[in-house]
Amino acid sequence: MFDELTKKKHRIQDFVYSIPEHTPEELCQLIRDQNYIGQEKALRALCLMAFRHIRRLKKIYIDKIDPASLPKKQNCLLIGSTGCGKTYLVELLFKDLLKIPTAIVDITNYSETGYVGQDVSSIITRLLYASNYDPDLASVGIVCIDEIDKIASSNNSALFAGAGTTKDVTGFGVQRELLKMLESVEIPVSTEFGHSTYGNYFLISTRDIAFIGCGAFSGFKQISGRDTNNIIGFTRNVSLKELNKIAVNYSEAEIENTANFQSYGLLPELVGRFQRIIPFSALNIDEMAVILKKNVIDRYKNDFILDGIELVIKNSVIEYIAKKAIQKETGARGLESVLISHIEDLTFDAYSKKGVKKIVLELKNGEIKGRFH
Structure with a gap:
Protein backbone atom coordinates (compact mmCIF):
# COMPACT_ATOMS: atom_id res chain seq x y z
CA MET A 1 0.00 0.00 0.00
CA PHE A 280 -15.79 37.05 -26.23
CA SER A 281 -16.61 39.64 -28.87
CA ALA A 282 -18.31 38.95 -32.18
CA LEU A 283 -15.72 38.70 -34.96
CA ASN A 284 -15.46 41.76 -37.22
CA ILE A 285 -15.00 41.69 -40.99
CA ASP A 286 -11.21 42.07 -40.90
CA GLU A 287 -10.84 39.17 -38.44
CA MET A 288 -13.21 37.04 -40.50
CA ALA A 289 -11.22 37.76 -43.66
CA VAL A 290 -7.96 36.68 -42.00
CA ILE A 291 -9.56 33.49 -40.62
CA LEU A 292 -11.00 32.74 -44.05
CA LYS A 293 -7.65 33.20 -45.74
CA LYS A 294 -5.45 31.35 -43.25
CA ASN A 295 -7.71 28.64 -41.87
CA VAL A 296 -10.06 27.88 -44.76
CA ILE A 297 -8.78 28.99 -48.16
CA ASP A 298 -5.21 27.81 -47.60
CA ARG A 299 -6.52 24.28 -46.95
CA TYR A 300 -8.61 24.32 -50.10
CA LYS A 301 -5.59 25.54 -52.06
CA ASN A 302 -3.54 22.63 -50.73
CA ASP A 303 -6.31 20.21 -51.66
CA PHE A 304 -6.46 21.54 -55.24
CA ILE A 305 -2.66 21.50 -55.55
CA LEU A 306 -2.67 17.77 -54.76
CA ASP A 307 -4.92 17.37 -57.80
CA GLY A 308 -2.63 19.50 -59.96
CA ILE A 309 -4.85 22.61 -59.91
CA GLU A 310 -3.88 26.06 -58.66
CA LEU A 311 -6.63 27.96 -56.85
CA VAL A 312 -6.41 31.77 -56.91
CA ILE A 313 -8.93 33.83 -54.92
CA LYS A 314 -8.81 37.60 -55.24
CA ASN A 315 -8.92 39.79 -52.11
CA SER A 316 -12.24 41.27 -53.23
CA VAL A 317 -13.76 37.78 -53.11
CA ILE A 318 -12.37 37.16 -49.63
CA GLU A 319 -13.91 40.40 -48.38
CA TYR A 320 -17.23 39.56 -50.06
CA ILE A 321 -17.39 36.11 -48.42
CA ALA A 322 -16.45 37.58 -45.02
CA LYS A 323 -19.33 40.07 -45.31
CA LYS A 324 -21.78 37.31 -46.25
CA ALA A 325 -20.62 35.19 -43.28
CA ILE A 326 -21.12 38.12 -40.90
CA GLN A 327 -24.68 38.49 -42.19
CA LYS A 328 -25.32 34.85 -41.23
CA GLU A 329 -24.26 35.67 -37.62
CA THR A 330 -22.66 32.25 -37.10
CA GLY A 331 -19.10 33.51 -36.67
CA ALA A 332 -16.16 31.69 -38.20
CA ARG A 333 -18.29 28.57 -38.66
CA GLY A 334 -20.18 30.30 -41.44
CA LEU A 335 -17.12 31.07 -43.55
CA GLU A 336 -16.63 27.65 -45.10
CA SER A 337 -20.31 27.17 -45.89
CA VAL A 338 -20.44 30.54 -47.68
CA LEU A 339 -17.26 29.71 -49.62
CA ILE A 340 -18.55 26.28 -50.64
CA SER A 341 -21.90 27.64 -51.80
CA HIS A 342 -20.13 30.08 -54.15
CA ILE A 343 -17.48 27.75 -55.61
CA GLU A 344 -19.47 24.53 -55.80
CA ASP A 345 -20.40 24.86 -59.49
CA LEU A 346 -16.89 26.00 -60.41
CA THR A 347 -15.35 23.08 -58.57
CA PHE A 348 -17.74 20.67 -60.27
CA ASP A 349 -16.73 21.99 -63.72
CA ALA A 350 -13.01 22.08 -62.85
CA TYR A 351 -12.98 18.40 -61.92
CA SER A 352 -15.18 17.45 -64.86
CA LYS A 353 -13.17 19.21 -67.60
CA LYS A 354 -9.84 17.91 -68.75
CA GLY A 355 -6.72 20.01 -68.69
CA VAL A 356 -7.76 22.56 -66.04
CA LYS A 357 -4.59 23.77 -64.31
CA LYS A 358 -5.78 26.94 -62.65
CA ILE A 359 -8.98 28.39 -61.18
CA VAL A 360 -9.26 32.15 -60.63
CA LEU A 361 -12.10 33.56 -58.53
CA GLU A 362 -12.83 37.28 -58.80
CA LEU A 363 -15.65 39.68 -58.04
CA LYS A 364 -17.54 41.16 -61.02
CA ASN A 365 -20.64 43.32 -60.69
CA GLY A 366 -21.14 42.13 -57.09
CA GLU A 367 -20.97 38.44 -57.99
CA ILE A 368 -18.21 35.84 -57.70
CA LYS A 369 -17.08 34.70 -61.12
CA GLY A 370 -14.56 32.05 -62.01
CA ARG A 371 -12.36 31.33 -64.99
CA PHE A 372 -10.24 28.34 -65.88
CA HIS A 373 -6.76 28.10 -67.37
Whole structure:
Protein backbone atom coordinates (compact mmCIF):
# COMPACT_ATOMS: atom_id res chain seq x y z
CA MET A 1 0.00 0.00 0.00
CA PHE A 2 2.83 2.35 0.89
CA ASP A 3 4.58 1.55 -2.39
CA GLU A 4 1.40 2.35 -4.34
CA LEU A 5 1.04 5.72 -2.62
CA THR A 6 4.68 6.51 -3.34
CA LYS A 7 4.30 5.60 -7.00
CA LYS A 8 1.16 7.71 -7.22
CA LYS A 9 2.92 10.71 -5.68
CA HIS A 10 5.90 10.37 -8.00
CA ARG A 11 3.67 9.94 -11.05
CA ILE A 12 1.84 13.21 -10.38
CA GLN A 13 5.09 15.00 -9.56
CA ASP A 14 6.71 13.82 -12.78
CA PHE A 15 3.73 14.90 -14.85
CA VAL A 16 3.38 18.32 -13.22
CA TYR A 17 7.12 18.87 -13.55
CA SER A 18 6.86 18.10 -17.29
CA ILE A 19 4.21 20.75 -17.94
CA PRO A 20 5.98 23.56 -19.84
CA GLU A 21 6.29 26.87 -18.03
CA HIS A 22 5.50 29.91 -20.13
CA THR A 23 4.66 33.45 -19.13
CA PRO A 24 1.12 34.63 -19.95
CA GLU A 25 2.58 36.75 -22.76
CA GLU A 26 4.44 33.77 -24.21
CA LEU A 27 1.25 31.69 -24.10
CA CYS A 28 -0.57 34.42 -26.03
CA GLN A 29 2.12 34.42 -28.69
CA LEU A 30 2.09 30.63 -28.98
CA ILE A 31 -1.67 30.79 -29.56
CA ARG A 32 -1.23 33.49 -32.20
CA ASP A 33 1.36 31.28 -33.90
CA GLN A 34 -1.43 28.73 -34.35
CA ASN A 35 -3.41 31.29 -36.42
CA TYR A 36 -5.87 32.12 -33.66
CA ILE A 37 -7.40 35.44 -34.68
CA GLY A 38 -8.91 38.21 -32.55
CA GLN A 39 -10.24 38.10 -28.96
CA GLU A 40 -7.27 39.96 -27.47
CA LYS A 41 -8.80 40.59 -24.03
CA ALA A 42 -10.28 37.10 -23.74
CA LEU A 43 -7.00 35.54 -24.88
CA ARG A 44 -5.03 37.45 -22.25
CA ALA A 45 -7.51 36.49 -19.51
CA LEU A 46 -7.49 32.78 -20.35
CA CYS A 47 -3.71 32.64 -20.76
CA LEU A 48 -3.34 34.21 -17.32
CA MET A 49 -5.75 31.64 -15.90
CA ALA A 50 -3.70 28.84 -17.52
CA PHE A 51 -0.45 30.29 -16.15
CA ARG A 52 -1.87 30.51 -12.62
CA HIS A 53 -3.31 26.99 -12.85
CA ILE A 54 0.09 25.56 -13.77
CA ARG A 55 1.95 27.62 -11.14
CA ARG A 56 -0.51 26.44 -8.50
CA LEU A 57 0.01 22.79 -9.46
CA LYS A 58 3.80 23.17 -9.33
CA LYS A 59 3.65 24.88 -5.92
CA ILE A 60 1.51 22.05 -4.54
CA TYR A 61 3.18 19.02 -6.10
CA ILE A 62 6.78 20.18 -6.66
CA ASP A 63 7.39 22.82 -3.97
CA LYS A 64 5.20 20.98 -1.41
CA ILE A 65 3.23 24.09 -0.48
CA ASP A 66 0.10 23.46 1.59
CA PRO A 67 -2.91 23.93 -0.79
CA ALA A 68 -4.83 25.56 2.07
CA SER A 69 -2.35 28.44 2.04
CA LEU A 70 -2.88 29.08 -1.68
CA PRO A 71 -5.81 30.57 -3.60
CA LYS A 72 -8.30 27.97 -4.75
CA LYS A 73 -8.39 26.82 -8.36
CA GLN A 74 -9.98 29.25 -10.80
CA ASN A 75 -12.99 28.22 -12.86
CA CYS A 76 -13.91 30.38 -15.85
CA LEU A 77 -17.09 30.99 -17.81
CA LEU A 78 -16.62 32.00 -21.45
CA ILE A 79 -19.59 33.82 -22.97
CA GLY A 80 -19.84 34.91 -26.58
CA SER A 81 -21.74 34.39 -29.81
CA THR A 82 -21.44 31.16 -31.75
CA GLY A 83 -18.31 30.70 -33.84
CA CYS A 84 -16.21 33.32 -32.02
CA GLY A 85 -13.51 30.87 -30.89
CA LYS A 86 -14.33 29.96 -27.25
CA THR A 87 -14.02 26.17 -27.33
CA TYR A 88 -11.30 26.31 -29.97
CA LEU A 89 -9.15 28.48 -27.69
CA VAL A 90 -9.56 26.06 -24.78
CA GLU A 91 -8.55 23.15 -27.00
CA LEU A 92 -5.53 24.98 -28.44
CA LEU A 93 -4.26 26.26 -25.10
CA PHE A 94 -4.69 23.36 -22.73
CA LYS A 95 -4.82 20.28 -24.95
CA ASP A 96 -2.48 21.11 -27.81
CA LEU A 97 0.07 23.51 -26.29
CA LEU A 98 0.25 22.62 -22.60
CA LYS A 99 -0.56 18.91 -23.07
CA ILE A 100 -2.75 18.87 -19.95
CA PRO A 101 -5.46 16.17 -19.87
CA THR A 102 -8.46 18.03 -21.28
CA ALA A 103 -12.03 16.85 -21.67
CA ILE A 104 -14.40 18.91 -23.82
CA VAL A 105 -17.93 17.74 -23.12
CA ASP A 106 -21.25 18.75 -24.64
CA ILE A 107 -23.38 19.21 -21.53
CA THR A 108 -26.64 18.77 -23.49
CA ASN A 109 -25.90 15.02 -23.54
CA TYR A 110 -26.09 14.82 -19.75
CA SER A 111 -29.10 14.49 -17.47
CA GLU A 112 -30.04 14.53 -13.82
CA THR A 113 -29.58 11.18 -12.10
CA GLY A 114 -32.64 9.03 -12.79
CA TYR A 115 -33.34 10.42 -16.26
CA VAL A 116 -32.35 9.21 -19.71
CA GLY A 117 -28.90 10.43 -20.72
CA GLN A 118 -25.37 10.36 -19.40
CA ASP A 119 -24.84 10.81 -15.69
CA VAL A 120 -23.16 14.10 -14.76
CA SER A 121 -20.41 12.26 -12.87
CA SER A 122 -19.36 10.68 -16.17
CA ILE A 123 -17.99 14.10 -17.15
CA ILE A 124 -14.96 13.11 -15.08
CA THR A 125 -14.98 9.76 -16.88
CA ARG A 126 -14.32 11.77 -20.06
CA LEU A 127 -11.38 13.40 -18.32
CA LEU A 128 -10.22 9.98 -17.17
CA TYR A 129 -10.34 8.84 -20.79
CA ALA A 130 -8.28 11.89 -21.84
CA SER A 131 -5.75 10.89 -19.16
CA ASN A 132 -5.33 7.37 -20.57
CA TYR A 133 -7.35 6.10 -17.60
CA ASP A 134 -4.81 7.42 -15.11
CA PRO A 135 -6.87 8.86 -12.21
CA ASP A 136 -3.86 10.74 -10.84
CA LEU A 137 -3.34 12.68 -14.06
CA ALA A 138 -7.08 13.26 -14.36
CA SER A 139 -7.05 14.93 -10.93
CA VAL A 140 -4.98 17.84 -12.32
CA GLY A 141 -6.74 18.19 -15.68
CA ILE A 142 -9.13 20.59 -17.38
CA VAL A 143 -12.84 20.10 -18.05
CA CYS A 144 -14.51 22.28 -20.67
CA ILE A 145 -18.30 22.26 -20.25
CA ASP A 146 -19.47 23.25 -23.71
CA GLU A 147 -22.99 24.54 -24.43
CA ILE A 148 -23.48 25.30 -20.74
CA ASP A 149 -26.15 27.85 -21.63
CA LYS A 150 -28.36 25.02 -22.93
CA ILE A 151 -28.99 23.70 -19.40
CA ALA A 152 -30.75 26.92 -18.46
CA SER A 153 -34.04 26.43 -16.63
CA SER A 154 -37.23 25.98 -18.63
CA ASN A 155 -38.40 29.09 -16.75
CA ASN A 156 -36.00 31.14 -18.87
CA SER A 157 -37.97 33.94 -20.50
CA ALA A 158 -35.41 34.53 -23.26
CA LEU A 159 -35.78 32.97 -26.69
CA PHE A 160 -32.50 31.17 -27.26
CA ALA A 161 -31.01 28.71 -29.70
CA GLY A 162 -31.36 25.17 -28.37
CA ALA A 163 -34.27 25.90 -26.03
CA GLY A 164 -36.01 22.67 -25.08
CA THR A 165 -33.13 20.42 -26.17
CA THR A 166 -32.13 19.44 -22.63
CA LYS A 167 -33.36 16.13 -21.25
CA ASP A 168 -33.56 17.72 -17.81
CA VAL A 169 -37.24 18.07 -16.91
CA THR A 170 -36.91 21.10 -14.64
CA GLY A 171 -33.76 22.62 -16.14
CA PHE A 172 -32.11 22.69 -12.72
CA GLY A 173 -31.17 19.04 -12.17
CA VAL A 174 -27.89 19.05 -14.10
CA GLN A 175 -27.02 22.47 -12.67
CA ARG A 176 -27.44 21.20 -9.11
CA GLU A 177 -25.26 18.17 -9.79
CA LEU A 178 -22.54 20.41 -11.21
CA LEU A 179 -22.37 22.54 -8.06
CA LYS A 180 -20.30 20.21 -5.90
CA MET A 181 -18.20 19.00 -8.82
CA LEU A 182 -16.99 22.52 -9.53
CA GLU A 183 -15.87 22.87 -5.92
CA SER A 184 -13.43 20.52 -4.18
CA VAL A 185 -14.96 17.09 -3.64
CA GLU A 186 -14.04 13.46 -4.11
CA ILE A 187 -16.23 11.78 -6.71
CA PRO A 188 -16.58 8.05 -7.42
CA VAL A 189 -15.87 7.97 -11.15
CA SER A 190 -16.86 5.02 -13.28
CA THR A 191 -14.53 3.77 -15.99
CA GLU A 192 -17.62 3.33 -18.16
CA PHE A 193 -20.19 5.82 -19.44
CA GLY A 194 -23.82 5.85 -18.41
CA HIS A 195 -25.78 5.19 -15.20
CA SER A 196 -24.57 1.64 -14.53
CA THR A 197 -23.82 0.84 -10.88
CA TYR A 198 -21.56 -2.00 -11.96
CA GLY A 199 -17.99 -1.83 -13.20
CA ASN A 200 -14.79 -0.29 -11.89
CA TYR A 201 -14.66 3.04 -10.08
CA PHE A 202 -11.91 5.46 -9.13
CA LEU A 203 -12.20 8.03 -6.36
CA ILE A 204 -11.03 11.30 -7.92
CA SER A 205 -10.75 14.68 -6.20
CA THR A 206 -11.83 17.78 -8.13
CA ARG A 207 -9.70 20.06 -5.93
CA ASP A 208 -7.17 20.68 -8.70
CA ILE A 209 -9.42 20.19 -11.74
CA ALA A 210 -10.21 23.53 -13.40
CA PHE A 211 -13.61 23.83 -15.06
CA ILE A 212 -14.27 26.12 -18.02
CA GLY A 213 -17.85 26.72 -19.11
CA CYS A 214 -18.54 27.82 -22.69
CA GLY A 215 -21.80 29.13 -24.07
CA ALA A 216 -23.24 31.39 -26.75
CA PHE A 217 -26.04 32.50 -24.40
CA SER A 218 -28.33 33.42 -27.28
CA GLY A 219 -31.03 35.74 -25.97
CA PHE A 220 -28.94 36.93 -23.03
CA LYS A 221 -28.91 40.40 -24.57
CA GLN A 222 -32.70 40.49 -24.28
CA ILE A 223 -32.31 40.13 -20.53
CA SER A 224 -29.22 42.22 -19.88
CA GLY A 225 -30.57 45.01 -22.11
CA ARG A 226 -33.79 45.45 -20.18
CA ASP A 227 -34.35 48.60 -18.21
CA THR A 228 -34.73 47.29 -14.69
CA ASN A 229 -36.46 50.51 -13.72
CA ASN A 230 -39.07 50.15 -16.43
CA ILE A 231 -40.82 46.82 -16.78
CA ILE A 232 -42.58 47.95 -19.94
CA GLY A 233 -39.78 48.74 -22.33
CA PHE A 234 -36.08 48.49 -23.07
CA THR A 235 -33.22 50.80 -22.23
CA ARG A 236 -32.87 53.89 -24.34
CA ASN A 237 -29.28 52.96 -25.17
CA VAL A 238 -30.08 49.57 -26.70
CA SER A 239 -32.31 49.19 -29.75
CA LEU A 240 -34.73 46.30 -30.23
CA LYS A 241 -32.77 45.25 -33.33
CA GLU A 242 -29.57 45.08 -31.28
CA LEU A 243 -31.28 43.00 -28.59
CA ASN A 244 -32.43 40.42 -31.15
CA LYS A 245 -29.05 40.01 -32.80
CA ILE A 246 -27.21 36.70 -32.48
CA ALA A 247 -23.65 37.98 -32.92
CA VAL A 248 -23.41 40.46 -30.05
CA ASN A 249 -20.84 41.93 -27.67
CA TYR A 250 -21.24 42.11 -23.91
CA SER A 251 -20.00 44.75 -21.49
CA GLU A 252 -18.40 43.90 -18.15
CA ALA A 253 -21.45 45.34 -16.39
CA GLU A 254 -23.79 42.95 -18.22
CA ILE A 255 -21.84 39.80 -17.37
CA GLU A 256 -20.98 40.78 -13.80
CA ASN A 257 -24.65 41.04 -12.85
CA THR A 258 -25.58 37.60 -11.53
CA ALA A 259 -29.26 38.56 -11.68
CA ASN A 260 -29.01 38.54 -15.50
CA PHE A 261 -27.84 34.91 -15.45
CA GLN A 262 -30.55 34.02 -12.95
CA SER A 263 -33.18 35.53 -15.23
CA TYR A 264 -31.64 33.57 -18.10
CA GLY A 265 -32.21 30.34 -16.15
CA LEU A 266 -28.94 29.56 -14.35
CA LEU A 267 -28.66 29.03 -10.63
CA PRO A 268 -26.84 31.93 -8.93
CA GLU A 269 -24.87 29.32 -6.99
CA LEU A 270 -23.62 27.80 -10.25
CA VAL A 271 -22.64 31.16 -11.72
CA GLY A 272 -20.83 31.89 -8.46
CA ARG A 273 -18.67 28.79 -8.93
CA PHE A 274 -17.00 30.56 -11.87
CA GLN A 275 -14.57 33.07 -10.37
CA ARG A 276 -14.04 34.76 -13.74
CA ILE A 277 -16.57 35.41 -16.50
CA ILE A 278 -14.78 36.22 -19.76
CA PRO A 279 -16.71 37.87 -22.62
CA PHE A 280 -15.79 37.05 -26.23
CA SER A 281 -16.61 39.64 -28.87
CA ALA A 282 -18.31 38.95 -32.18
CA LEU A 283 -15.72 38.70 -34.96
CA ASN A 284 -15.46 41.76 -37.22
CA ILE A 285 -15.00 41.69 -40.99
CA ASP A 286 -11.21 42.07 -40.90
CA GLU A 287 -10.84 39.17 -38.44
CA MET A 288 -13.21 37.04 -40.50
CA ALA A 289 -11.22 37.76 -43.66
CA VAL A 290 -7.96 36.68 -42.00
CA ILE A 291 -9.56 33.49 -40.62
CA LEU A 292 -11.00 32.74 -44.05
CA LYS A 293 -7.65 33.20 -45.74
CA LYS A 294 -5.45 31.35 -43.25
CA ASN A 295 -7.71 28.64 -41.87
CA VAL A 296 -10.06 27.88 -44.76
CA ILE A 297 -8.78 28.99 -48.16
CA ASP A 298 -5.21 27.81 -47.60
CA ARG A 299 -6.52 24.28 -46.95
CA TYR A 300 -8.61 24.32 -50.10
CA LYS A 301 -5.59 25.54 -52.06
CA ASN A 302 -3.54 22.63 -50.73
CA ASP A 303 -6.31 20.21 -51.66
CA PHE A 304 -6.46 21.54 -55.24
CA ILE A 305 -2.66 21.50 -55.55
CA LEU A 306 -2.67 17.77 -54.76
CA ASP A 307 -4.92 17.37 -57.80
CA GLY A 308 -2.63 19.50 -59.96
CA ILE A 309 -4.85 22.61 -59.91
CA GLU A 310 -3.88 26.06 -58.66
CA LEU A 311 -6.63 27.96 -56.85
CA VAL A 312 -6.41 31.77 -56.91
CA ILE A 313 -8.93 33.83 -54.92
CA LYS A 314 -8.81 37.60 -55.24
CA ASN A 315 -8.92 39.79 -52.11
CA SER A 316 -12.24 41.27 -53.23
CA VAL A 317 -13.76 37.78 -53.11
CA ILE A 318 -12.37 37.16 -49.63
CA GLU A 319 -13.91 40.40 -48.38
CA TYR A 320 -17.23 39.56 -50.06
CA ILE A 321 -17.39 36.11 -48.42
CA ALA A 322 -16.45 37.58 -45.02
CA LYS A 323 -19.33 40.07 -45.31
CA LYS A 324 -21.78 37.31 -46.25
CA ALA A 325 -20.62 35.19 -43.28
CA ILE A 326 -21.12 38.12 -40.90
CA GLN A 327 -24.68 38.49 -42.19
CA LYS A 328 -25.32 34.85 -41.23
CA GLU A 329 -24.26 35.67 -37.62
CA THR A 330 -22.66 32.25 -37.10
CA GLY A 331 -19.10 33.51 -36.67
CA ALA A 332 -16.16 31.69 -38.20
CA ARG A 333 -18.29 28.57 -38.66
CA GLY A 334 -20.18 30.30 -41.44
CA LEU A 335 -17.12 31.07 -43.55
CA GLU A 336 -16.63 27.65 -45.10
CA SER A 337 -20.31 27.17 -45.89
CA VAL A 338 -20.44 30.54 -47.68
CA LEU A 339 -17.26 29.71 -49.62
CA ILE A 340 -18.55 26.28 -50.64
CA SER A 341 -21.90 27.64 -51.80
CA HIS A 342 -20.13 30.08 -54.15
CA ILE A 343 -17.48 27.75 -55.61
CA GLU A 344 -19.47 24.53 -55.80
CA ASP A 345 -20.40 24.86 -59.49
CA LEU A 346 -16.89 26.00 -60.41
CA THR A 347 -15.35 23.08 -58.57
CA PHE A 348 -17.74 20.67 -60.27
CA ASP A 349 -16.73 21.99 -63.72
CA ALA A 350 -13.01 22.08 -62.85
CA TYR A 351 -12.98 18.40 -61.92
CA SER A 352 -15.18 17.45 -64.86
CA LYS A 353 -13.17 19.21 -67.60
CA LYS A 354 -9.84 17.91 -68.75
CA GLY A 355 -6.72 20.01 -68.69
CA VAL A 356 -7.76 22.56 -66.04
CA LYS A 357 -4.59 23.77 -64.31
CA LYS A 358 -5.78 26.94 -62.65
CA ILE A 359 -8.98 28.39 -61.18
CA VAL A 360 -9.26 32.15 -60.63
CA LEU A 361 -12.10 33.56 -58.53
CA GLU A 362 -12.83 37.28 -58.80
CA LEU A 363 -15.65 39.68 -58.04
CA LYS A 364 -17.54 41.16 -61.02
CA ASN A 365 -20.64 43.32 -60.69
CA GLY A 366 -21.14 42.13 -57.09
CA GLU A 367 -20.97 38.44 -57.99
CA ILE A 368 -18.21 35.84 -57.70
CA LYS A 369 -17.08 34.70 -61.12
CA GLY A 370 -14.56 32.05 -62.01
CA ARG A 371 -12.36 31.33 -64.99
CA PHE A 372 -10.24 28.34 -65.88
CA HIS A 373 -6.76 28.10 -67.37
